[in-house]
Amino acid sequence: MFNMIQRFNINNFLNNFSNICNNFNWNIVPYDYRYISNIKNTIFEISNYIENELPYYSNRLKTLFNSLFNNNSTINPVVYGQILELLKTIIYCLDESSLNIWKDIHPRIIKSSKALYLDGHYANASEDAFIEINDRVKKLFKVCNPNELSIPDGAKAMTTVFSCDKPIVKICDTHTETGKNIQMGFMMMMSGAMSALRNPKAHSNDEKSSMSAEEALRRLMYASMLMYKIDEAVRYSNITEIN
Numbered sequence: 001m002f003n004m005i006q007r008f009n010i011n012n013f014l015n016n017f018s019n020i021c022n023n024f025n026w027n028i029v030p031y032d033y034r035y036i037s038n039i040k041n042t043i044f045e046i047s048n049y050i051e052n053e054l055p056y057y058s059n060r061l062k063t064l065f066n067s068l069f070n071n072n073s074t075i076n077p078v079v080y081g082q083i084l085e086l087l088k089t090i091i092y093c094l095d096e097s098s099l100n101i102w103k104d105i106h107p108r109i110i111k112s113s114k115a116l117y118l119d120g121h122y123a124n125a126s127e128d129a130f131i132e133i134n135d136r137v138k139k140l141f142k143v144c145n146p147n148e149l150s151i152p153d154g155a156k157a158m159t160t161v162f163s164c165d166k167p168i169v170k171i172c173d174t175h176t177e178t179g180k181n182i183q184m185g186f187m188m189m190m191s192g193a194m195s196a197l198r199n200p201k202a203h204s205n206d207e208k209s210s211m212s213a214e215e216a217l218r219r220l221m222y223a224s225m226l227m228y229k230i231d232e233a234v235r236y237s238n239i240t241e242i243n
Helices: 005-016 033-049 055-067 077-094 096-104 107-118 124-146 154-161 177-196 207-212 212-237
Strands: none
Touching: 005 033, 005 077, 005 124, 033 055, 055 077, 077 212, 096 212, 107 124, 107 212, 124 154, 124 177, 124 212, 154 177, 177 212
């Protein structure tokens, strides 16, 4: 776990590093050897600081830092931009609120997705969270229909298990109009998640490569909320789950 001094040092370096591009002819003028050495050493130290907590970003920094300056001591603007964005993401990930967010995430989602998220595999982390939901609902269907050989999948599993008309698993008393609306809303949220969010990698390569840490975290939080609602439904319906 990072201490506050290390976080302050990284944030301070980011502020100084981001100001480089504000200098006149910043990517044309050669830099002093001692300045280059100091920049590269600091980036390397940051990569060592974060290697246990954020291994993906640590490896990316170590891959890039030697290419930051050209042979003539000028800065490589492409690598500079990549390192700058990496540092911003690292600060975001190390922010206390970002670290503490996991205490509110459902244990099943933490198990399926936290390691992938911290390694920078955002699309995979998001996908696995909703796969975990899909797998759990399919098991609920099997528990309640042990003799059924055909098990629905994806959106179909959600509309079958949490059906408004013939629910296999109820989240509340569906004998009232309010209860029916709650059941319908929950069913639609579940089926919509399967259709829109379960497999971001299949939608397009651009979505897979461009998914940000913030977007992935929002999806994990949504998956977590759905998983907690499944907990409620399982308790209300008095179902004993199988692993």
